[in-house]
Amino acid sequence: MTHPPKVSICIPTYNGARYIREAVVSALQQEYPSFEIVIVDNCSTDGTEVLLSELLLQSDKIHFFKNETNIGLAGNFNKCLEHAQGEYIKYLCADDFLLPGCLEQMAAVLESHPTVSLVCSGRTNINESRPLGLRRYSSRTAVVSGYEAINRCLFGGNFIGEPTATMFRKSDARSEFRNDLPQLLDMDMWFRLLERGDLYSIASPLCAIRCHSAQITQENIKSGKIIDDNILIFDEFSKKAYLRVSFWPIIRHKWMMAYRVWVSRQYISKKKRWISLNDMGLEIFI
16 A cells, blocks of 8 residues: 655646746655655646656656646645645745755654644745845744744744745645735735744755746736735734734834835836825825
């Protein structure tokens, strides 16, 4: 009888042919003994499936699925969860890649820390030609209270990181990624996981996050969707009884939101800028 893999590396993709081979190869090169690679193609039109055909023949660890219709970003993330057989979920965005030892280090944390519901690591940001710098939750590897991590990220930004920088137990994901959050669906999921347990932050970088003009994040900045997501998440989680709400974190959050509106100013209408800033009492920045 074949035992299910311990870790499912989930790669949701849409028109990711340019980088996905590098992502899959980085997954196959992990030395952790028990994992599968679940690739869910959301109706790509750039030859992603053809490009992956050689790799599919080379390894039985890879399981490829293609949606009949495009079900959106959140839908594709959820479809990955549906197909995953592993106890631990490790997302890998199709334009990112894993560094050596990523699975081994993250899975070891979940094995040895039953109170931890989310693991994150440092990540190296890269562009087409060079590293852009290191980002991480903390300069020290540490266990952090889930409520404390939510408090910090809600008022200060997503220090936890992108899906590629995390791992969690499938059993802890009691709800799906939300379709109404086109940009911050990951941070919302991290918060809900952290309401169930602690965060374990690994200081060293275990993955690389690629920044490029074609990624969805850039589209969401231009459209102002990232602003809408921030307002929605803040309205929901700032009312939680476990949060420590004080003057300066609120001021910092408002300034951060004003900056995001300013960054998107040439792409969004004056009406949208007014609605976003007026809701936070920041209409002087319109």
